[in-house]
Amino acid sequence: MIEFVRQVRQYHELIWALALKELRVRYKRSVLGFFWALLNPLLMMLVLTVVFGTLLMRLSLPHYSIFLLSVLLPWTFFSQCLSYSVESIVNNGELLKKVRVAKLVFPVAAVVSNIINFLLSMLPLLLLILAVRFPIHWTWIYLPVPMLGLFLFTQGVSFIFATVNVFYRDVSHIIQIILQAWFYFSPIIYSLDFLPGHYRWIFRLNPLLYVLNGFRLSIYYGLLPSLPSAALSLGLGIALLAFGFAVFRRYEKRFVYYL
Amino acid sequence: MGSESYSVEFCDVVQRFRRIRERPDTLREVFAKIIRRRHTFQVFEAIKHISFKVSKGEAVGIVGRNGSGKSTILKLAAGVYEPSEGRVTVQGTVAPLIELGAGFHYELTGRENIVLNGLLLGLTKRQIKTREERIIEFSELGDFIDSPVKQYSSGMYMRLAFSVATEVDPDILIVDEILGVGDGAFQEKCFERIRRFREAGKTILLVTHAMDQVRTLCDRVLLIRGGQLADDGLPDFVIARYEEMLGRRLPEPALQK
Secondary structure (H helix, E strand, C coil): CHHHHHHHHHCHHHHHHHHHHHHHHHHCCCCCCCHHHHHHHHHHHHHHHHHHHHHHCCCCCCCHHHHHHHHHHHHHHHHHHHHHHCCHHHHCHHHHCCCCCCCCHHHHHHHHHHHHHHHHHHHHHHHHHHHCCCCCCHHHHHCHHHHHHHHHHHHHHHHHHHHHHHHCCHHHHHHHHHHHHHHHHCCCCCCHHHCCHHHHHHHHCCCCHHHHHHHHHHHHHCCCCCHHHHHHHHHHHHHHHHHHHHHHHHHHHHHCCCC | CCHHHEEEEEEEEEEEEECHHHCCCCHHHHHHHHHHCCCCCCEEEEEEEEEEEEECCCEEEEECCCCCCHHHHHHHHHCCCCCCEEEEEECCCEEEEECCCCCCCCCCEHHHHHHHHHHHCCCCHHHHHHHHHHHHHHHCCHHHHHCEHHHCCHHHHHHHHHHHHHHCCCCEEEEECCCCCCCHHHHHHHHHHHHHHHHCCCEEEEECCCHHHHHHHCCEEEEEECCEEEEEECHHHHHHHHHHHHHCCCCCHHHHC
């Protein structure tokens, strides 16, 4: 962990430049440019609200769109990060074979660029809340905790997938399926309360649950999570980052022979 | 002399690779191998027990036939590979001119690429800003500097890459077969710059097949054959031996395998 912080500090300029490059390239040559970062989650929310909130479930939740969006945004961040970072080492293979660069800059830059995207995407949520006259709860001030937990967790998982993908390219094929399963397995379009009690323990094994819960509680319900739940959302993030970075460090010297 | 006066030191270095043909690349192959319980990859020694020292300020040419291990030596010196055995010691900062422009991004403009490439080569943002104008001037790109690199001709691309890499101002410059950059006039400028590097007391490692470049730029030449050091000495002498070797068409041991 200390080593992670040290390296990130040492290469922060490079990481920042790579992250901005990522964003610039992503939105270049599209008419709406950065607006896509705002528009995308809104459109996604619209689709899901129509399908699940109106047609399928007929959930009697007030403001289903906000119920959904409060966790859909962090989820989108997570899934986009993974889609990007899984290829982050492989895509920079040509470079890594020629120049000595700290390899961690690529997966970290992938996450940082998506953090920017994610923070931007909070804006439409705020606009939506204002538009439908939903209250802005004081519990918003708790949001930095699940955010930090989410960022650390995502970074850890990104390290693992980026590493494994160097050795087994199968990972980049399978990741979309994993993400899709994970999406339905997580309480995003639904809430755990909707499930029969004796199934719930399976869903509690989901390490993302606590982070997502934190977002939904504080944005939608105006409540704070229990202390253990809050601790878990941060603790799991730290644990995953430490583990993921350890895996990455262990194999990074061998990357160059497999690129 | 203390060891500080050497900028590059190879100490009994061995570099092994797994032959890619045999590398398990997909899970299916891995499963197949686990089931068959054998490892089928072959180990290939690209560098076999090489030792040499390069003093500070020396310009050393590395010659040898294709596949003899020249580029592997450069990559070891640049820190891209870690030796399988032995030790590589490098004193000072290294700038690799190994296949220029590896870090360029086609969608970004030349100016944006200067910053990104400079950072990748280890400069800080402030250092890049102070050198930016010089880089642009040297590259002779003019207005094109603010156009995306994908619109550049290959010559423009190489010129920009060369300008960035040499502005890094390293202690050790590693040059792999890239002095075919741009037209005659620009090549002359590149040569001039490398000569100035030499005069400034920088260390240069140069891999090339152009023997006249070796003669004009290098103080000393290493001849690599089949991953081993076949000769080490003054340019005229070693080049003569190399050309004799080429004339007799001695097969490369490494290629026979």
